[in-house]
Amino acid sequence: MAQRCLFCRKSFPANGRFEHLPRGRRIAYDPERGRLWLICGRCFRWSLLPVEDRDAALYELERAARDEATPVARTAHIRLLRLKRILLVRVGDAGLHERAWWRYGRELRSRKASFESRGSRVTAYTFGALNFVGDVLGLSDRDVSIDWQDAPVADVLRWRRFGWAAWHGRATCAYCNSTLRALRYDLSWWCYPLLNRDGELAVGVPCPRCDPWTPEHIYHIEGPGAEGVLRRVLAYQNITGASERLIRDATRAIETSGSPGEFTVDATRQRQTLWRMGQTGTVALEIALSETLERRLLDLEVRAIEFMWRQEEELAHISDEELTPRGVLRKHLRRIPVRISPRRTPRILADRED
Numbered sequence: 194m195a196q197r198c199l200f201c202r203k204s205f206p207a208n209g210r211f212e213h214l215p216r217g218r219r220i221a222y223d224p225e226r227g228r229l230w231l232i233c234g235r236c237f238r239w240s241l242l243p244v245e246d247r248d249a250a251l252y253e254l255e256r257a258a259r260d261e262a263t264p265v266a267r268t269a270h271i272r273l274l275r276l277k278r279i280l281l282v283r284v285g286d287a288g289l290h291e292r293a294w295w296r297y298g299r300e301l302r303s304r305k306a307s308f309e310s311r312g313s314r315v316t317a318y319t320f321g322a323l324n325f326v327g328d329v330l331g332l333s334d335r336d337v338s339i340d341w342q343d344a345p346v347a348d349v350l351r352w353r354r355f356g357w358a359a360w361h362g363r364a365t366c367a368y369c370n371s372t373l374r375a376l377r378y379d380l381s382w383w384c385y386p387l388l389n390r391d392g393e394l395a396v397g398v399p400c401p402r403c404d405p406w407t408p409e410h411i412y413h414i415e416g417p418g419a420e421g422v423l424r425r426v427l428a429y430q431n432i433t434g435a436s437e438r439l440i441r442d443a444t445r446a447i448e449t450s451g452s453p454g455e456f457t458v459d460a461t462r463q464r465q466t467l468w469r470m471g472q473t474g475t476v477a478l479e480i481a482l483s484e485t486l487e488r489r490l491l492d493l494e495v496r497a498i499e500f501m502w503r504q505e506e507e508l509a510h511i512s513d514e515e516l517t518p519r520g521v522l523r524k525h526l527r528r529i530p531v532r533i534s535p536r537r538t539p540r541i542l543a544d545r546e547d
Contacts, residue, residue, distance in 0.1 A: 198233035199240040214250040221282035222254050228509050239505040266495045273495050305434025355429050360422045364412040366400040373412040381426040382468040388461045395419045427479040435476050443477035453481035
């Protein structure tokens, strides 16, 4: 079994997961052709393992990919799977059902556990005492908006993590020509996602001078940063996390739309504020946006992996078919002509006619 990269000689780390493949946390394999590589974390080159070390390891990898691993990206030839700290690159279509938003559900569950912990409550009330002293001395921050009677813990956690504004810039209302220079988090509940004329995601902010209840009287936050603004706002709102039931309802809503991208488009067509969408809608929208963003990043990575696979497959073909004893024997057997006895020829022809 290979211990070091064949190109830069860096040692492969132990994965602590596979008995017949104890080293390597980036593993590529082709179960159809019987190929097995370890991907170096330094030079990202693929080290082909010897033929005699592959059979048991390939069986173990395929079983783990089918039963435990979670797919994160794919192309026509490459499927990327995550197994805890191990990244599996499966060559060929594995036929697995893609469910990539499980990780965001785990993130939301961890947020809920952190919000309900004793340390968060101690932090909130300690900040409350300091804020009270600041009010007495006239040193408090006016941008901090905390409701000490309703949900002080959530407000303190929001302020410490996000600050007070989700966006700074300049947006003009088309009806009253007023200018929006910052989007406060505590007013972001009344924003809603929309699509601009080019079909790109934008954020609509109601204009308080015109009519905040009219969807047409809004500021448009557009451009490449609009999706990031909406993701920050959703993270601000969902800082308290979500229960198992709420996560199931959110993922079921995404599955009903067909994909995370289609769910986002459906949410923009409804022209509802984030407050009207409810907690299930905002959790589902955060999952969909995060999944779409990571899908774009993973598509770039998996295309680069596919490019590397095509090069390494050529080398593996030469190594297996030309240099190994098994490949030499197979090649030699192909050159041996098949001889048929003249006595058996009529019987063979008769069988073909039948």
